[in-house]
Amino acid sequence: MTTGFLVRTATAEEAITVFKHLSDVEQWNPGNKDAEYFQRTYPDHFFVGELDGEVVSCVTAVPYGDCAFMGMYIVKPEHRKKGYGFKTFQTALDSVKDKNVSLDAVLQEIKTYEKSGFVVHSFLQMRHHGKFDVTNLYKPNKNIVPLNTFTNEQIAKYEESIIGFYRPEIWELYKNYEGGYSVAYAEDSKLEGLGVIRPGSNAYKIGPLFAKDTETAKQIFIELVNSIPKDSYIQMDVPSANAEAVKFAEGFLGFKNVFECKKMWTREPPKHIFNQIYGSFALEYG
The missing domain is CATH 3.40.630.30 (Gcn5-related N-acetyltransferase (GNAT))
Structure with missing residues (x-):
């Protein structure tokens, strides 16, 4: 050097x-x-x-x-x-x-990374890639609303409850992503799921995709994909710790696992509610 x-x-x-x-x-x-x-x-x-x-x-x-x-x-x-x-x-x-x-x-x-003090913790981030036609599945859902219905703080509190990070500042731009689309799944004005889709160089990225269960994740996914051109490629980073999310990506959607990485921390990780993570925010953001 x-x-x-x-x-x-x-x-x-x-x-x-x-x-x-x-x-x-x-x-x-x-x-x-x-x-x-x-x-x-x-x-x-x-x-x-x-x-x-x-x-x-x-x-x-x-x-x-x-x-x-x-x-x-x-x-x-x-x-x-x-x-x-x-x-x-x-x-x-x-x-x-x-x-x-x-x-x-x-x-x-x-x-x-281990030489810098990082330790592997349990799960893979698995990038899934494919196409999915929602034409025959899409129908309006009264529980799905624009994500900016909620404040940055409300969104951040919901995200923190799932992944342990509180970052309201990031949501001002992400809930209004240029060329993208973001929605919330709400029941009685309570956040029960959210999703963001945004354009990338060679595929649309979905992330995060948080949901209380697989059916809710499916409805959010359909809403997001209905907003992009048909025949577009889509990518999601799915945590292996949520078996239902992997089954959804590989089974229902038919996506292929094309890339993997391991989550590492310098200390014990904060609590994650893995069964509500169907797509991680981004490998670049955490």
Whole structure:
């Protein structure tokens, strides 16, 4: 590693262009606005590594209460195995060192993260990919309402009850995602499920998809998919810890499991209600 390398926070333009370019190379397919929305919401938590004026790496590390999540970690292929990625990662990790930090690790990199104090905890994030025609299934449902019917705080409290992260600030942009669609499933004005669909480079992403049971998840899924062009590819990141969610994705939808990673933490993870997680928010956000 040369002396011309430094780690700093990203500009808005860098967050959008660098992560988008690198993730396209790796075919990660984040939502088209994910990096922009992250940088707008958490401008001090998007890090880049700069080598002699060129950005060669990036990673995020954002605190959510007592926890933190790291994501969007990538290094330009020609600059890998030179220490730039590790330095970028460690600088970001140091910024949240007082938190219980989580990340989603690709399987071949688990041992690398273990060297930084991360421990594997129980479940896989399984990316499912496919198409599904809802034409003959769709019908209006009085319980499904626009997600912005609820305040950011109400949505965040509901999310916290399921995954342990409280982050109302993230929902201002996500419930009004450009080119996307977001809904809530409400009973007597109480949130019992929610879902967001957003366009990506090569498929629409559904995430999160939270629901009290599989039938509710199915109704939310149908509502979301009815909003996009027919014959579109769709992706969902499904936790292996929810067997019903896996059965829904692979059995009912017929989606294929195309990618896996392991959830890792630096301490014991907060409580998750896995049987209500049918699609994770995003591997980039936690």
